[in-house]
Amino acid sequence: MIRYEKRQLSNGMRVIVSPSPLTSVATFNILYTVGAKNEKAERTGFAHLLEHLMFSGSANISDFDYHVQKVGGDSNAFTTNDFTNYYISLPADNIETAFWLESDRLLSPAFTQERLDVQKKVVVEEFYQHYLNKPFGDQMHYARSLAYKVHPYRWPTIGLEPQHILDATLDEVEKFFYGHYTPSSAILSIVGNVEPERMFDMAEKWFGGIKRDQTKEEIAQEPEQVEERRETIVKDVPENRVMKIFHTSGRAHRDFYLGDILTDILADGDSCCFNQNIIKGTKSMTEVNSYISGSVDPGVLILSGTLSEGTSTEQAEAELMKEVERIAEEGPTEYEMQKAINRTLSGQMIGETSAMQIANVMCIDEAIGDCGQINTDIDKYMSITIDEVRDFAKRTFRRENCSTLLYLKEEK
Amino acid sequence: MMSIDRTTPPEWGDIKMPVIPTFxxxxxxxxxxxxxxxxxxxxxxxxxxxxxxxxxxxxxxxxxxxxxxxxxxxxxxxxxxxxxxxxxxxxxxxxxxxxxxxxxxxxxxxxxxxxxxxxxxxxxxxxxxxxxxxxxxxxxxxxxxxxxxxxxxxxxxxxxxxxxxxxxxxxxxxxxxxxxxxxxxxxxxxxxxxxxxxxxxxxxxxxxxxxxxxxxxxxxxxxxLVEGEKWQHPMPEYAERSDRRVDMESEQTSIVVARPLFGKQHPDYMKMSVLDTILGGYIGSRLMQNLREKLGLTYGITSHISSNSAYGTHIIRSDIKKGEHERALDEIRKEMKRLSEEIVTENELENVRNYMLGEVLRSFESPIASSDTILELLVDDIDSNTYTKRCYDSIKDTTPEDLQALAKKWLNPDEYSTIVVGKL
The missing domain is CATH 3.30.830.10 (Metalloenzyme, LuxS/M16 peptidase-like)
Structure with a gap:
């Protein structure tokens, strides 16, 4: 059970404090409800580029990192399709420095053409390092473009191509920042050896005076997929991979929990059915995976596999579908359900130990509804029935709801 | 609205020695x-x-x-x-x-x-x-x-x-x-x-x-478990310095600059870690500031000392924009030399010192983090109490002169091997 207190400042910013007296450090985590899904189709990768620029200093502070380090802190950030998240981990006694730094860059960051030019180069190198300079690095680029035709989830946070990043202008950067980084799009959580009232006072002191409205914008929602999609990519890769993508709900819907448990039954642990029946059973694949994206807007559930030498893609697809069809018809066994629930329960107890993780999860939970979910999620998992999972599988694993990506090696 | 002074940093205090849990x-x-x-x-x-x-x-x-x-x-x-x-x-x-x-x-x-x-x-x-x-x-x-x-x-x-x-x-x-x-x-x-x-x-x-x-x-x-003899760890023999090039299809070029170094028990280890952090061990490091933030040649460049208690290596590595590896290597050598030629300012040292003391504190931030830290040292037969104390004190005591002397002793680029892998 995580103890916490929550307040909303007069400007709309939400603040969560979880005191933990057993530590001498604190994590200061600030999440903005802006991500790659807020980008325009011709400027993909923009939210992430902006995240880089946020470390360029601000009106009253020339060097952000310098001041973090000076008080013994460490800081970093990441961008997803839904969110941009910044954190500072520092000695709890020096927490006010984090308020000073984060509020100043929300108030007025120092964007310059020179900084933008350098960060474009840095982000393009990140693009190459993580997505282009290794086999299958761009697999999710193809997968997203196939499964989403309208929603901005059709591109990954790094962007569709390096050119989009190079095309960004300083004017666009400022517009995007001032329209999306506002007190009402910010959720702050502080986890560590801190006193909640004092934190709320500091939040009001440093952030309370910042007033700015969020740009209202409609994000194009994905229409229901009505026919099966297939795509085959052939590249210089050493093995063949299959990915089957099914549309499902967003993170706040009950279906998320059903999908999460179902993908655990399929692919989590050594005893899961993919491992026992495919990797060790027919041996047609050497790696098999399944997971649900858990995005804010309706997401996807993915089945994927790496084929053994000699396995046809038809056979691999059929074997993946055989397992999910069994669950769609008969439902998981009582034993399978119990095992998945047990693992979720223990996973939560074991995983809840890092302050940084707690701080981030609480912000995300708050963004999709209520940060108290960190404590109540487990009840939702415990209440799942076999019939619900069967029904979910039946609704989800339909041919016309499926996009299949074959990523194959060139015949030499 | 409260009027606040945003130009002056809030008050802050020294970074304390972590409380190491008893076991x-x-x-x-x-x-x-x-x-x-x-x-x-x-x-x-x-x-x-x-x-x-x-x-x-x-x-x-x-x-x-x-x-x-x-x-x-x-x-x-x-x-x-x-x-x-x-x-x-x-x-x-x-x-x-x-x-x-x-x-x-x-x-x-x-x-x-x-x-x-x-x-x-x-x-x-x-x-x-x-x-x-x-x-x-x-x-x-x-x-x-x-x-x-x-x-x-x-x-x-x-x-x-x-x-x-x-x-x-x-x-x-x-x-x-x-x-x-x-x-x-x-x-x-x-x-x-x-x-x-x-x-x-x-x-x-x-x-x-x-x-x-x-x-x-x-x-x-x-x-x-049955009583057994203590296994004697083998010690490595080092090769002559060399420059190695591998030509292969790629979108970026991986480079490594490395040399044999010493183990965690060596008298120079702690202060060398401070020098290494200044060079490439944190986000504000010289290499990051130069190759990433100034030149935009890479997404990231790091240096670190990879050591167990008895021996180790000093490694600088990065993935560099295609075609720019020679320039990157030149810049790395320049930064290494600069540390032996120019004395580090007290300001930069204070910053790195505090960052590192914060890292020591973070390695004991929660009971589970402490147990991981203690275990990691134990694997290497190092007692966490004395080691952490020594670490904390050495970081605090390091002077700009110490760093310059260490740079002269260990950071000569001519003693490092270079490795370049990518489209040459």
């Missing part, structure tokens, strides 16, 4: 040392057994890691599937990790299930079966991974680095198709007999075990 040290009936650290808020128990089963102990390549990774693939009394079903029904986890010198087998479970889970895990650690089918699947997976890895410039650069630093032999071995294909259960059993049954090991218990649990753990490991 009990017990010698079990067979001589095995057990460390018990009670802590955490959740009713869970984590157990780590560290055995002298690192990669260097085995003549045949790949055997040490296969022996470890296949422990959970069935025991003399249970199939792989039975084992996985039971362990996972309890919501428990078992995993392994290996360094060059040691291997750890770890488990975590809810306190209420401890006895049952420990029975399973101890069976896996002590009586593995290494069945043919599971070994065959493991080999296939390793072969596929190897093919993928060989297409990555960063992987190739790492293997080239060990050849540049060490004389050919035990220390330069990497995974090869032949060594994977040659794996057979006889060799795994032989290595297991040699390295996994001996009390030349450490046992660490963390979490909220009951007194009965402690007795049960003591009983299990205190009886089943």
């Amino acid at each position: 009990e040290k017990t010698r079990l009936q067979n001589g095995l040392l057990m460390y018990t650290m009670k802590g955490g808020e959740q009713p869970v128990v984590k157990i780590d057994l560290v055995v002298q089963a690192g990669k260097l102990r085995c003549e045949k390549g790949m055997v040490a890691s296969a022996t470890l990774n296949l422990l959970n693939e069935g025991t003399t009394s249970m199939s792989s599937k039975e084992f996985a079903e039971k362990l996972e029904f309890y919501g428990a986890y078992m995993w392994g990790g290996a360094t060059q010198r040691a291997a750890n087998v770890s488990m975590i479970c809810m306190q209420k299930d401890l006895r049952n889970v420990l029975d399973l895990v101890a069976d896996a650690i002590l009586h593995p079966q290494y069945p043919e089918m599971e070994l065959e699947i493991y080999k296939q997976q390793k072969l596929q991974n190897l093919v993928i890895n060989k297409m990555k410039t960063s992987y190739v650069a790492t293997t080239e680095m060990s050849k540049a630093v060490y004389k050919e032999g035990l220390f330069t071995r990497t995974a090869t198709e032949e060594s994977i294909k040659a794996l057979e259960s006889g060799a795994l059993h032989a290595f297991h007999d040699e390295a996994y049954r001996s009390t030349d090991a450490h046992l660490m218990v963390f979490g909220l075990p009951s007194d009965d649990d402690i007795s049960y753990i003591s009983e299990t490991f205190g009886k089943q």
Whole structure:
């Protein structure tokens, strides 16, 4: 059970404090409800580029990192399709420095053409390092473009191509920042050896005076997929991979929990059915995976596999579908359900130990509804029935709801 | 609206020495040392057994890691599937990790299930079966991974680095198709007999075990491991400095600049870590500021000292924009030289000092983080209390003059090997 207190400042910013007296450090985590899904189709990768620029200093502070380090802190950030998240981990006694730094860059960051030019180069190198300079690095680029035709989830946070990043202008950067980084799009959580009232006072002191409205914008929602999609990519890769993508709900819907448990039954642990029946059973694949994206807007559930030498893609697809069809018809066994629930329960107890993780999860939970979910999620998992999972599988694993990506090696 | 002064930083205080949690040290009936650290808020128990089963102990390549990774693939009394079903029904986890010198087998479970889970895990650690089918699947997976890895410039650069630093032999071995294909259960059993049954090991218990649990753990490991001789770690022989180039298709170029260095017990180690951090050990480092923030040549560049207690290497590495590796190497050399030619300012040093003291504090930020830190040192036969104190004091005491002297002694670019992998 995580103890916490929550307040909303007069400007709309939400603040969560979880005191933990057993530590001498604190994590200061600030999440903005802006991500790659807020980008325009011709400027993909923009939210992430902006995240880089946020470390360029601000009106009253020339060097952000310098001041973090000076008080013994460490800081970093990441961008997803839904969110941009910044954190500072520092000695709890020096927490006010984090308020000073984060509020100043929300108030007025120092964007310059020179900084933008350098960060474009840095982000393009990140693009190459993580997505282009290794086999299958761009697999999710193809997968997203196939499964989403309208929603901005059709591109990954790094962007569709390096050119989009190079095309960004300083004017666009400022517009995007001032329209999306506002007190009402910010959720702050502080986890560590801190006193909640004092934190709320500091939040009001440093952030309370910042007033700015969020740009209202409609994000194009994905229409229901009505026919099966297939795509085959052939590249210089050493093995063949299959990915089957099914549309499902967003993170706040009950279906998320059903999908999460179902993908655990399929692919989590050594005893899961993919491992026992495919990797060790027919041996047609050497790696098999399944997971649900858990995005804010309706997401996807993915089945994927790496084929053994000699396995046809038809056979691999059929074997993946055989397992999910069994669950769609008969439902998981009582034993399978119990095992998945047990693992979720223990996973939560074991995983809840890092302050940084707690701080981030609480912000995300708050963004999709209520940060108290960190404590109540487990009840939702415990209440799942076999019939619900069967029904979910039946609704989800339909041919016309499926996009299949074959990523194959060139015949030499 | 309150008027606040945003131009002056808020008050802040010195970074304190972390409180290192106390742990009990017990010698079990067979001589095995057990460390018990009670802590955490959740009713869970984590157990780590560290055995002298690192990669260097085995003549045949790949055997040490296969022996470890296949422990959970069935025991003399249970199939792989039975084992996985039971362990996972309890919501428990078992995993392994290996360094060059040691291997750890770890488990975590809810306190209420401890006895049952420990029975399973101890069976896996002590009586593995290494069945043919599971070994065959493991080999296939390793072969596929190897093919993928060989297409990555960063992987190739790492293997080239060990050849540049060490004389050919035990220390330069990497995974090869032949060594994977040659794996057979006889060799795994032989290595297991040699390295996994001996009390030349450490046992660490963390979490909220009951007194009965402690007795049960003591009983299990205190009886089943047998007293063995202490394994003598081999020491490396170093190669002559060299420049290695590998031409392969790529979108970026991986570079490494490296030299042999010393272990954590060397008198220069602590202050050298400060110098290394200034050079490339944190986000504000000289290399990051120059190659990333000024020139935009890379997404990231790091330097670090990779050491155990007895020996180590100093490694600078990065993935660089295609065609720019010579320029990057020049800039790296320039930054190395600058540290011996110009004295570091007190301002920069203070910043790095505080950042590093914060890192020391963070490594003990929670009970579980503390147990991980203590374990990591224990694996290397280092006492966490004295080591952390020494670390904290040395960082605080380091002067600009110390750093310049160390840079002259150890940071001469002419003594480093360079590795470049990519489209040349």
